[in-house]
Amino acid sequence: SQTIHQWPATLVQPVGSPLSLECTVEGTSNPNLYWYRQAAGRGLQLLFYSVGIGQISSEVPQNLSASRPQDRQFILSSKKLLLSDSGFYLCASHRGSFNTGELFFGEGSRLTVL
Amino acid sequence: DQQVKQNSPSLSVQEGRISILNCDYTNSMFDYFLWYKKYPAEGPTFLISISSIKDKNEDGRFTVFLNKSAKHLSLHIVPSQPGDSAVYFCAAGYTGGFKTIFGAGTRLFVKA
Numbered sequence: 001s002q003t004i005h006q007w008p009a010t011l012v013q014p015v016g017s018p019l020s021l022e023c024t025v026e027g028t029s030n031p032n033l034y035w036y037r038q039a040a041g042r043g044l045q046l047l048f049y050s051v052g053i054g055q056i057s058s059e060v061p062q063n064l065s066a067s068r069p070q071d072r073q074f075i076l077s078s079k080k081l082l083l084s085d086s087g088f089y090l091c092a093s094h095r096g097s098f099n100t101g102e103l104f105f106g107e108g109s110r111l112t113v114l
Numbered sequence: 115d116q117q118v119k120q121n122s123p124s125l126s127v128q129e130g131r132i133s134i135l136n137c138d139y140t141n142s143m144f145d146y147f148l149w150y151k152k153y154p155a156e157g158p159t160f161l162i163s164i165s166s167i168k169d170k171n172e173d174g175r176f177t178v179f180l181n182k183s184a185k186h187l188s189l190h191i192v193p194s195q196p197g198d199s200a201v202y203f204c205a206a207g208y209t210g211g212f213k214t215i216f217g218a219g220t221r222l223f224v225k226a
Binding site: 004032034036042043044045046049051057059088090092094102103104105106107108110 | 120148150155156157158159160163203205212213214215216217218219
């Protein structure tokens with residue numbers, strides 16, 4: 001069965017510092033991968049998605065970037081964090097080869113920017 | 115632009131009664147709809163889905179109803195149990211697209 005690992009689970013960073021959140025997927029190949037963010041009191045906002053190695057689509061102009069160096073690895077980065085980057089970041093993969101919207105999520109990474 | 119809307123931030127229900135969570139959407143291209151359940155500090159888990167060719171899908175205590183003309187769907191939980199207390203997200207997408215769009219979520223409290 002599919003498993004998604006995210007790390008770190010919790011991160012406290014000062015404003016202006018860099019960020020790297022990692023996500024790896026097991027149990028599937030060539031998945032579509034997604035980064036979502038849940039800010040305090042808000043829903044799940046789609047940040048990036050990737051349909052293959054090196055292919056990144058950005059949904060929201062912001063201070064973040066994403067990369068997919070390997071088939072089952074997805075990385076979220078920032079060069080300089082803002083206070084507004086605080087939130088709960090979720091990596092997700094869709095189940096199966098056809099996008100039916102059914103996503104499988106990792107455990108999440110909670111980022112607090114101070 | 116909120117394409118998927120959940121206008122009720124919270125809902126409180128007595129154990130054993132019915133919970134009804136509502137969701138509205140604006141994009142006519144959406145042809146599949148899903149509900150996810152989320153506990154604090156965890157990722158959401160898939161609960162139930164429905165295709166636009168159906169108006170009802172049932173899975174145990176959970177039933178999703180779709181009204182395409184009204185661009186409205188709802189999740190019914192019968193009977194509600196304290197373990198159902200969580201945040202429920204409505205989501206939608208369209209065949210051939212790569213994105214699943216989520217609503218803001220509704221926090222359900224089931225009182226024992």
